[in-house]
Amino acid sequence: MERPNAWSCYEKPQLDELEALAQDYIAFISHNKTERECTSTAIRMAEDAGYRNLDELIAEGATLAAGDRVYASMRAKSVILINIGTAPLVSGFNILGAHIDSPRLDVKQNPLEEKNGLAYLDTHYYGGIKKYQWVTMPLALHGVVAKRDGSVVPICVGENPSDPVLVISDLLIHLAHKQMDKKASEVIEGEMLDVLCGNRPLVSDGDDKDPVKAYILDLLRERYGIEEEDLLSAELEVMPAGPARELGLDRSMILGYGHDDKACAYPSLRAQLELAETPTHSALTILTDKEEIGSVGSTGMRSRFFENVVAEVLALAGYGEGSLALRRCLANSRMLSSDVAVGFDPTFSSSFEPKNASYLGRGLTFTKFTGARGKSGSNDADAEYVAHIRRIMDEADIHWQMAELSKVDEGGGGTIAYMLAKYGVRVIDCGVPVLSMHSPWEAISKADLYEALRGYRAFLAS
Numbered sequence: 001m002e003r004p005n006a007w008s009c010y011e012k013p014q015l016d017e018l019e020a021l022a023q024d025y026i027a028f029i030s031h032n033k034t035e036r037e038c039t040s041t042a043i044r045m046a047e048d049a050g051y052r053n054l055d056e057l058i059a060e061g062a063t064l065a066a067g068d069r070v071y072a073s074m075r076a077k078s079v080i081l082i083n084i085g086t087a088p089l090v091s092g093f094n095i096l097g098a099h100i101d102s103p104r105l106d107v108k109q110n111p112l113e114e115k116n117g118l119a120y121l122d123t124h125y126y127g128g129i130k131k132y133q134w135v136t137m138p139l140a141l142h143g144v145v146a147k148r149d150g151s152v153v154p155i156c157v158g159e160n161p162s163d164p165v166l167v168i169s170d171l172l173i174h175l176a177h178k179q180m181d182k183k184a185s186e187v188i189e190g191e192m193l194d195v196l197c198g199n200r201p202l203v204s205d206g207d208d209k210d211p212v213k214a215y216i217l218d219l220l221r222e223r224y225g226i227e228e229e230d231l232l233s234a235e236l237e238v239m240p241a242g243p244a245r246e247l248g249l250d251r252s253m254i255l256g257y258g259h260d261d262k263a264c265a266y267p268s269l270r271a272q273l274e275l276a277e278t279p280t281h282s283a284l285t286i287l288t289d290k291e292e293i294g295s296v297g298s299t300g301m302r303s304r305f306f307e308n309v310v311a312e313v314l315a316l317a318g319y320g321e322g323s324l325a326l327r328r329c330l331a332n333s334r335m336l337s338s339d340v341a342v343g344f345d346p347t348f349s350s351s352f353e354p355k356n357a358s359y360l361g362r363g364l365t366f367t368k369f370t371g372a373r374g375k376s377g378s379n380d381a382d383a384e385y386v387a388h389i390r391r392i393m394d395e396a397d398i399h400w401q402m403a404e405l406s407k408v409d410e411g412g413g414g415t416i417a418y419m420l421a422k423y424g425v426r427v428i429d430c431g432v433p434v435l436s437m438h439s440p441w442e443a444i445s446k447a448d449l450y451e452a453l454r455g456y457r458a459f460l461a462s
Helices: 012-031 035-048 054-060 211-224 228-233 259-273 305-316 324-331 346-351 383-395 417-421 446-461
Strands: 069-074 078-083 094-099 104-115 118-126 139-146 152-157 195-198 234-240 245-247 253-256 283-288 334-338 364-367 400-402 426-431 442-445
Touching (some): 012 245, 012 259, 035 259, 094 446, 104 195, 104 211, 118 234, 139 228, 259 442, 283 305, 334 383, 334 446, 364 383, 417 426, 442 446
Parallel strands (some): 094 283, 334 426
Antiparallel strands (some): 139 152, 139 234, 253 442
16 A cells, blocks of 8 residues: 655645745744744744733633634743634544654753863753764754843854854774774763863963863853853753755755654644634644653643643633543544654665555655554554544545554654543544654655645644
């Protein structure tokens, strides 16, 4: 049941729409690399589309009815958007769920040190990475510094062409014979991911023990008004510097940082905001944090944020404050767990089972079950729901494919799907196939991004 390449089926109007989407997406992932940045942009876009802050509506004692649009945010790192439909809320939502965090390096709380005339930021890697991939490439610094007086200072260095960049050094090949004999997982160890950030000493009348570190601290004080102790309450993330780019001589693909999972989060957001008419079933999109480390914490999918927001919406819509309406609503809901799929890579074909693999250019990928080996940690969509999704996609003429992650026993992975399934939500994983997933620079096809947007639109409108 081989699926056709979507590119071969497009007419000019579709190609024009595809290219416009691709350029919008390139701009989005180039300027929104962190979960905070994504949340801030999503809220701005939502407000422009007529969405109102749920907290403000609660404070006003407002009521909600069909056609109302609301959003809620958690710690500025996760956001939920809801478009109230005409059907009773207890009949359930159509839900899109994607995550907006990506593998990276997090700056430690006490990070700045000087070693032999060089200043470094000490880091702790976040999510699953191949550590050797992060050396000798331009790096940027994103995040916030929260000061003791309650003010929060945004930081972004390395993205503007005039900005300096950071880097992690590596051992030159001439001296690396012992290093080259190590396993790939040991070539660069976690504590070696120190980010080089300075070499110029501070010239002063005092006898500075660490003059290069002192110069960096002087810069931070001058430019941002922060002291070294303020770094104790900072959230600073290190990631590849520079914008996403078109990939291939034919410009058919996009190379960028954070396709996992912004290649699903962005079309999910667009599909939610572009619902032109009030839907039958209420449409809900959640962009969540911490998926790469198990969806933990108050901003991850394991928290009560999602459940609490739905409960508040039900209360404002007149269903009372009891739990029964909430349980009925969630048990009757349907969801696409919008997370990227593993694209088949001919260079590493031995890791895939070809007839059950996801291919770039063949459209939105559905994955009935994820997990590892014996489906450990898996959500496994029921056959009836898979048939329901097939019908929606086919009636909307969406290019789509079915796939697994890899060969049996080759490895595994998970998404947020099973966390929603615990409420009784009918859910299946679906997303855009990605090459080089979890590397600093990942690759996707523009056609798959386009089909994801079309597929998400069709689902929310169903």
